[in-house]
Amino acid sequence: MHRVPPGDYAGTSPHWLREPVDVDALVPVLWSSTARKDDDGVLHVGGLAIPDLVADVNTPAYVLDEDDFRSRARAFRDGFAGYDVYYAGKAFLCTAVARWVAEEGLCLDVCSDGELTVALRAGTDPARIGYHGNNKTAMELRRAVDAGVGRIIVDSFHEIERVADVARQLGVRQSVMVRVTAGVEAHTHEFIATAHEDQKFGFSISSGDAFEAASRVVAHDSLELRGLHSHIGSQIFDTSGWEVAARRVLALHARIGAELGTVLPELDLGGGFGIAYTTQDDPADPALLAEQITKIVTGECAALGLDVPHLSIEPGRAIVGPAMCTVYTVGTVKQVALDGGATRTYVSVDGGMSDNIRPALYDADYSCTLASRASSTEPVLARVVGKHCESGDIVVKDEFLPGDIAPGDLVAVPGTGAYGRSMASNYNHALRPPVVAVKDGAARVVVRRETVDDLLATDIG
Numbered sequence: 001m002h003r004v005p006p007g008d009y010a011g012t013s014p015h016w017l018r019e020p021v022d023v024d025a026l027v028p029v030l031w032s033s034t035a036r037k038d039d040d041g042v043l044h045v046g047g048l049a050i051p052d053l054v055a056d057v058n059t060p061a062y063v064l065d066e067d068d069f070r071s072r073a074r075a076f077r078d079g080f081a082g083y084d085v086y087y088a089g090k091a092f093l094c095t096a097v098a099r100w101v102a103e104e105g106l107c108l109d110v111c112s113d114g115e116l117t118v119a120l121r122a123g124t125d126p127a128r129i130g131y132h133g134n135n136k137t138a139m140e141l142r143r144a145v146d147a148g149v150g151r152i153i154v155d156s157f158h159e160i161e162r163v164a165d166v167a168r169q170l171g172v173r174q175s176v177m178v179r180v181t182a183g184v185e186a187h188t189h190e191f192i193a194t195a196h197e198d199q200k201f202g203f204s205i206s207s208g209d210a211f212e213a214a215s216r217v218v219a220h221d222s223l224e225l226r227g228l229h230s231h232i233g234s235q236i237f238d239t240s241g242w243e244v245a246a247r248r249v250l251a252l253h254a255r256i257g258a259e260l261g262t263v264l265p266e267l268d269l270g271g272g273f274g275i276a277y278t279t280q281d282d283p284a285d286p287a288l289l290a291e292q293i294t295k296i297v298t299g300e301c302a303a304l305g306l307d308v309p310h311l312s313i314e315p316g317r318a319i320v321g322p323a324m325c326t327v328y329t330v331g332t333v334k335q336v337a338l339d340g341g342a343t344r345t346y347v348s349v350d351g352g353m354s355d356n357i358r359p360a361l362y363d364a365d366y367s368c369t370l371a372s373r374a375s376s377t378e379p380v381l382a383r384v385v386g387k388h389c390e391s392g393d394i395v396v397k398d399e400f401l402p403g404d405i406a407p408g409d410l411v412a413v414p415g416t417g418a419y420g421r422s423m424a425s426n427y428n429h430a431l432r433p434p435v436v437a438v439k440d441g442a443a444r445v446v447v448r449r450e451t452v453d454d455l456l457a458t459d460i461g
Contacts, residue, residue: 012338012342014365014398016280017399020379026043027367029279030276031322032045032046032324033067037369040374042373043412045065046437046442046443048443050063056443057434058449059327059329060433061327061433061449062417062434062435063326064435064437066439069097069320069417073100074105075286075287076286076319079289080289080311082311083310084312084313085107085312086106086314087107087108087314088317089316090110092320092419093118094446095446096437098124101124102122102125108124108129109129109132127149127150130151130177130268130314131144134156136159138162142169142170145170151176151177152176154177154178156203157216160213163223167223173221177225177229177268178203178228179203179231181203182205183205184245202229205249211252214262218260226265227266228267230245232245235317239293245269246269246293247300250300250301251304254304254305257306263307267297267310267312271313271315273289273315274317275317277415278365279367320417321415321416325412326355326412326413327413328411328413330348330405331348331350332407342381345381345382345383347384347385349385349386349411351395351430352388353386354386354427356395356416359392359396361423365398366395366396366397367414368399368411369411370405371410371412377402380403382400383397383399384413421433429455431451431455432449433449
């Protein structure tokens, strides 16, 4: 392929993207801990060469680094010592992952009957499961209560009555937490900032609904109010939002104790810990986050004259996100002229928005690398796009790739563990890729690739 000489990329690429000195080099913070390139430029993950893996499972494929997942789970478990750490299954959940979570000593959050089914299939202790969701049906609640889930996070007045009725019918006292909105807007995309008032989750503190929800829970003999739950958003890199939220949530915590005579033993601070998708992101170490968040909570409790409740957090993306990459095969390459004499190289791959909707949904940024060989050519500004019938079908919006990128090359995108497979679809009747766990040079398919038979199984003609 003839390479168009690079031009001036000012104004055509984001301010944080810099032309690399070595286009073959990996940026470690973006990748799982075992990812490396050999002298031939071949990407290895979990001790396995990506081209060898692709020869067995084809592309697209999600590659899950088991050691990396487990080490990140342990980092949160150990960093937040004394907390309950709930892995947020919505990020990515399968039977194998649920088992890893339990084996590393974490609890598990689910938010649907399907996720609960996977958790129970994996042998997860129901008492270590939390159940989320803003519209749980009576059927879902009955199954959850009957299974003995440790806590249900209630999200509406209707749900309080539903849980109370189900628990009464089953003759149990169900532990619940009240999800509150603290009026804190995390610095993130509107659709993933969840603590401001104008959204579907939780009970507003400022309107009085949160206190009223707690009052109604306390009034039911079949319910036990364990505490309050606050989640301020996702992809958060500093603790300032938690500081404001903790102040407001703990003030409500104190009011419930004073006016309802109910001392709440727990407080859940939610999740939302950010990861590095590109070089513009700078995630914090879990131990440092724990130190800062604990200091915030203990300080507020001291100011209010409260005993510090038992704390819990809910990391999902921060554990599985960097532990997974997605591998594609390049199909076509074309150059497009930009203003100022620059060009952009469009690299089309054999997946797209069906295996990662986040760029289209959130305008999310990702990075990528040539995974199958080394290159000595100069880097070019590239956009990796999918094969779907949408102009917004973008995999990586802006990245520098080798100028000789060509059909048949393998491209790997790091940081796809969170919400890639979870949000995957059959758009254009695409078949969802497999999830392949790698460890110590061996690969194991933990979620198989869909087949045409799978696709047609629900199409009854």
